[in-house]
Amino acid sequence: MYSEFIDKFGAKIIDDNILKRIEEISGEKPHKFLRRGIFYAHRDFEKILDMYDRGEEFYLYTGRGPSNNLHIGHIIPFEFTAYLQRIFNVKVVIQITDDEKYFTRDLDQETINQYADDNIIQIMKTGFIPEKTFIFKNMEYIGTLYHNICRIQKILKLVTVGKTFGFIGNNDQDELKITDKDINMGAVSFCPIQMAPCFSSSFPDFFGKNSKLMCLIPCAIDQDPYFRLVRDIAEKLGENKPAMIYSKFIPSLTSNEKMSSSVHNTAIFITDDMNIVKKKIYASLSGGGDTKELHRKNGANLEVDVAYQYLSILIDNDDELVEITDKYKSGVMLTGELKNRTIDVVMDVMERYK
């Protein structure tokens, strides 16, 4: 999937040259999510680095659908965006897509709004520079966004959006057929709303009126369709194409499949207390041997081991990660030891959200 994304959709790998440039800019080694290939691909990120070198202004744009509290997987893009903000010293806009979650979930506006407000407080604790960060809920901010939404809506065809998001036409014979006959108008209309913040003129109070700054979007690869569409129409609108920097999905953190269904909540929410975290991690699917003897003999299967995956993403120290990886894989380190270390690492990450 991750290489298909590069080959098929024309994104580029974040290579050593880019990592080196980031190291030069920041004066420190690149963020662990870069070092470990969590953020692994991009479009036009080199252009952003060139702009930085020339002292030109740009901004960051990311977002969040507030259908629940944040879990530990959700903070990865925010932590990374806050990192980019810090090293580039730029402004950030964060879109809270309360409207989209309302359209696509069985939740009322009040419930979504409560999640949105809670999420905003949590997101800001990730480490954004408050005076350089504008975080907004669509339901509140749409009035200001609307002139750009309209510009996008005017040149974007229903058929293009339908094909991009898979609700129109899956083959040549039926290329104009609605394939999701129950799709509601909200889900259909939403696409330009996520596209509009790619143009800095959507934020006249934050960037100045008629601003035309270039935008860099840190996001997971599943959000690419929105931003590919923006790139397709940007020129026609006299706007800059946004640049993107893409993360892999974090399945061990965001999917439920690998955690025991006996645990009430299958993801670790950043508001969970230590006892809950312990319970969830102890109950998580292990890649260790079934018995101590088998484990010592065969070692652990890291691919399916949820606790190991948490740890491998979140731990700060590269050397310790290498050491743990070796020891756990070879069976020298036991599952219980691994899980205890993971609990410490997770609790460290969650400290700032208390």
Next chain:
Amino acid sequence: MYSEFIDKFGAKIIDDNILKRIEEISGEKPHKFLRRGIFYAHRDFEKILDMYDRGEEFYLYTGRGPSNNLHIGHIIPFEFTAYLQRIFNVKVVIQITDDEKYFTRDLDQETINQYADDNIIQIMKTGFIPEKTFIFKNMEYIGTLYHNICRIQKILKLVTVGKTFGFIGNNDQDELKITDKDINMGAVSFCPIQMAPCFSSSFPDFFGKNSKLMCLIPCAIDQDPYFRLVRDIAEKLGENKPAMIYSKFIPSLTSNEKMSSSVHNTAIFITDDMNIVKKKIYASLSGGGDTKELHRKNGANLEVDVAYQYLSILIDNDDELVEITDKYKSGVMLTGELKNRTIDVVMDVMERYK
């Protein structure tokens, strides 16, 4: 067409009983547009009259797409709405659909906005009670409307909207096929925006927060699809179904076909001066005889006579209308005389817009 609208879509004729009730309420004979069958059909208008009798509050909603200056045909619904406001003493909301015109015309936002502002000034001269009238441009007001737009978008399916407005599925075989492959996202997304003002909670500052007043919509029959959809979903949203009162199209005033193409502007704009009005009416297609002799002998064809149609809609005095109709039809009155009287009538109507 007008009887099909009654038979096929279940609207009702405005009958003598309704006219009598309006006369009782207003203490004067019903408006000329009612007497002459320009406003001729309705849904639930009797319910509105019952509410009035019981002293219950309701409001009026109408609108305007600002793609040009107002011409004389456009003022008909506004004059009628202002009349209803006066006899019922109720609030009015007027939606200026600057967004929709931007999506569907080859005009930029600045041009549309200028038309919108000019239109608003002109509309208010129609005779609305200023302190009971709220007129708004979608591009400015969408932020407040949006919570209701979202409620509508969530329960309204793309397929339903597409079928209602003719861009999806024209027959059973292709019932899910997009039939307008170039339709843009704006035109698709607009429908709920015209629907939202049917719920008084869209105007918290005007009606109070969480208001649930019933709405009466004076409109031409081509706007019915929007409001039929609202009626279909209102109950599910815990809202009142709006009532409607429908006018016929005014083809002699709004269509270009019947006016000479040698005239620069084919419609009479309410800002035209007397010389322009004269020129346009003199140049308009006549139903009179080709020669004075033939006219005296055969009389005029009223059906195709543009000046007569203007006059028959706009003149105040019923007796004079009957007299002119008889005389012109029979050939006693000449085309020149008819046109001169029409010019006077039109200039009278336009007086208030100076």
